[in-house]
Amino acid sequence: MSYNNEPKRRPDFTVNQQQPFNAEPPCDALIRNYVTPNDYFYVRNHAPVPSLPGESYRLMIGGDVPQPISLSLSELKSQFPKVQVMATLMCAGNRRDELNKIKTVKGVTWGPAAISNGIWGGVPLRLVLHAAGIIESNFRQYHVCFEGFDICKDNTGYGSSIPIPKAMDPQGDVLLAYEMNGEELPRDHGYPLRVVVPGYIGARSVKWLKSIVVQKEESTNYFQRRDYKLFLPQVNWDNVDQWWDKSPPIQELSVQAAILEPKNGAAIDTGSPYAIKGYALSNGHRIARVDVSLDNGVTWEPATTINGEIKDNTNRYWSWFLWTYTVRSMPSPCRIVCRAWDYASNSMPGDAPSIWNLRGVMNNSWHRIDVVSKSKI
Known part of the structure; x- marks a missing residue:
C-alpha cells in the first residue's frame, strides 16, 4: 500500500493513526459549528486515499437486480433529482479510549470527537435502485452491498451492506452523495461519490464508491462479517471465532x-x-x-x-x-x-x-x- 498521494490535512487534528490516516478535530473547534466545516470533519480511513478522476468515473449496479446498469457521475447528476440531507456521521469506535483504559481493545484509539455533522447533496439511493428494476416488495429480504475503491483486506475494496428496507425507505434518506456542505466531496471524504446512511454507524457510509450489488445475504466483505460487531465482555481473541457468525453486524446508532x-x-x-x-x-x-x-x-x-x-x-x-x-x-x-x-x-x-x-x-x-x-x- 502506498501512502505517497494523501490529501492535505489540518495540522491541529489529533492523529490517532497515520497510515491509514485516522484523526479527530479539536473538541473546541468541533463544538463551534452545528454544521461541521469540511476541513474540520473527522477522518476515518482504512487504506490509502484513492485518487479518482470524476470525468471517467462510473458506478456499477448489479447482482440480483432485474436491470444491471452503469452510471457516470454526470449521468447521476442529470438523470436523477438532487436532494440534500443533513446527517451526523459517527465512527462506531467513538470514545474507544475509555474502554481501552478498562482493558486493552483492538482498534483506533478514538476520543469523543470521531463525529461530525454535514449537509450532503446527491441522489437518493432508492431512485437508483428503482432504475435497476428493484421494487421493495419483491426484495424485502435482500441486502444492498457497497464496495469502495480503497483497497484493504484480501486485496478487495472496503465494503459494507444495509438491508433493502432501509435503502428503499423514502424516510430513510440513504444518499449517493457527491457534495458535502455545498462543495465537491473532498478526497478524504469519498470523492467522487460516497454512500451516506443516516442513523447508522459511519462504517456503512462507504466512500469512493465503486459498485452496488443487491443480493440475498449481507455483504461478505471483511468489514461486514469480521469487524464492527458487538460482543459480550467475556469474549476475547482466543474464543471470538465462535462468535463472528452468530453476532449480527452493528447497523443503527445508539443514543x-x-x-x-x-x-x-x-x-x-x-x-x-x-x-x-x-x-x-x-x-x-x-x-x-x-x-x-x-x-x-x-x-x-x-x-x-x-x-x-x-x-x-x-x-x-x-x-x-x-x-x-x-x-x-x-x-x-x-x-x-x-x-x-x-x-x-x-x-x-x-x-x-x-x-x-x-x-x-x-x-x-x-x-x-x-x-x-x-x-x-
Missing part, C-alpha cells in the same frame, strides 16, 4: 452524548460561571433531554439543547443536538457527567465496564470528565 468543553483534566476558573458544552444524538429520534451532573451522577440538571433538523414533522432527526449547561460556581475537584434521552425513552448505560467489548465499539456509557481549579494547580 450517545459527550462533553467537548471542558476537556478531561482541564484546569478552569471554578469560581466563575462556566459553560459546559457537548453533543447528543440518536438513530433518527429526537433528543428529549440531556442531563448534566457535577457529582458523578448522584444528582442531575437538564442542559439547554439546540434542536436538530426537523423533517416534515416525521420525527427524523439525523443530526446531532448541541447542548450547553452553565455552572455558576463549579466545585473543585469536580467530576462532570452527561447522559442523553431520546423520544423513544432510550438512554445511556451508566457503567462503561458493563459494555466493554474486545473491539471497543459503541461506547455510549455516561460520559465522565474530571476538572480542577486553576488555583489548585
